[in-house]
Amino acid sequence: xxxxxxxxxxxxxxxxxxxxxxxxxxxxxxxxxxxxxxxxxxxxxxxxxxxxxxxxxxxxxxxxxxxxxxxxxxxxxxxxxxxxxxxxxxxxxxxxxxxxxxxxxxxxxxxxxxxxxxxxxxxxxxxxxxxxxxxxxxxxxxxxxxxxxxxxxxxxxxxxxxxxxxxxxxxxxxxxxxxxxxxxxxxxxxxxxxxxxxxxxxxxxxxxxxxxxxxxxxxxxxxxxxxxxxxxxxxxxxxxxxxxxxxxxxxxxxxxxxxxxxxxxxxxxxxxxxxxxxxxxxxxxxxxxxxxxxxxxxxxxxxxxxxxxxxxxxxxxxxxxxxxx
Numbered sequence: 127x128x129x130x131x132x133x134x135x136x137x138x139x140x141x142x143x144x145x146x147x148x149x150x151x152x153x154x155x156x157x158x159x160x161x162x163x164x165x166x167x168x169x170x171x172x173x174x175x176x177x178x179x180x181x182x183x184x185x186x187x188x189x190x191x192x193x194x195x196x197x198x199x200x201x202x203x204x205x206x207x208x209x210x211x212x213x214x215x216x217x218x219x220x221x222x223x224x225x226x227x228x229x230x231x232x233x234x235x236x237x238x239x240x241x242x243x244x245x246x247x248x249x250x251x252x253x254x255x256x257x258x259x260x261x262x263x264x265x266x267x268x269x270x271x272x273x274x275x276x277x278x279x280x281x282x283x284x285x286x287x288x289x290x291x292x293x294x295x296x297x298x299x300x301x302x303x304x305x306x307x308x309x310x311x312x313x314x315x316x317x318x319x320x321x322x323x324x325x326x327x328x329x330x331x332x333x334x335x336x337x338x339x340x341x342x343x344x345x346x347x348x349x350x351x352x353x354x355x356x357x358x359x360x361x362x363x364x365x366x367x368x369x370x371x372x373x374x375x376x377x378x379x380x381x382x383x384x385x386x387x388x389x390x391x392x393x394x395x396x397x398x399x400x401x402x403x404x405x406x407x408x409x410x411x412x413x414x415x416x417x418x419x420x421x422x423x424x425x426x427x428x429x430x431x432x433x434x435x436x437x438x439x440x441x442x443x444x445x446x447x448x449x450x451x
Contacts, residue, residue, distance in 0.1 A: 152279075156278050163285040167347055169383055170342070173339075178336050179372065183312035190249045194360035195341065197345065199217045200345050215342065222341035233333070253359070257356040268354055295335070376426075382424045
């Protein structure tokens with residue numbers, strides 16, 4: 127197991143270094159960078175939602191709260207206060223930490239459907255508030271005023287670093303004592319508590335981490351977009367995207383959101399030519415996956431691999447028995 131972890135870590139470092147160098151020295155085209163930075167950001171969003179729902183059993187429908195807050199923080203810091211966008215990212219992260227810490231006192235007392243609905247209601251309420259708040263332009267939204275504006279390769283690098291840090295933290299978390307507690311908590315919260323898992327602390331830590339990294343992804347998303355509106359910042363569409371990514375890739379798997387993000391970005395690009403049908407097609411794909419591959423692509427592949435291993439072990443056992451006879 128230790129050797130496997132070392133091999134994965136080396137492969138992770140090599141891949142990250144290659145993507146970084148390829149972006150810095152122009153090996154990747156600007157158009158390819160645009161696709162890749164979207165994939166990196168959706169991996170971050172997908173891993174965080176999967177951490178909450180797939181591993182901790184906390185199905186949030188309101189993670190757009192932190193995307194919107196971080197996006198508006200960047201816009202206000204750069205447009206109103208003429209700050210550097212790096213300062214705006216830090217301010218947005220701080221706001222996400224404070225907001226999630228305050229909301230945790232309310233949300234972590236709830237479970238299941240009540241937790242999900244309340245997170246969605248909070249996001250909708252914030253969207254309505256920003257829609258009527260004159261200081262941030264109401265429905266007209268705000269621009270992200272950065273001078274000079276970061277080039278695509280700079281935004282690509284930020285998205286890549288965030289994605290790599292996210293994957294590392296999620297991997298280390300899932301292989302820690304806290305990660306084992308999360309899985310136990312998801313499967314049977316009463317049994318987990320009886321085994322000594324601190325339920326409230328575990329939930330708080332996971333919710334806080336998810337809020338921070340979702341907010342960081344939101345900051346980079348709106349630097350890339352250049353503008354933010356209440357409808358885009360606090361849209362339920364963000365959560366729909368995260369849910370789709372995790373369902374397609376495989377809920378409760380580390381690799382699932384990575385596979386799901388790649389598929390989602392390319393599907394999104396293809397379906398842009400069919401604006402009236404895009405959501406319907408995505409919905410049909412999700413339903414088909416849920417019906418025929420409820421464990422997602424990664425889960426299905428692991429299931430097939432496990433069956434093949436069983437078959438091979440049976441064949442080997444049969445050969446040994448024949449030889450003994």
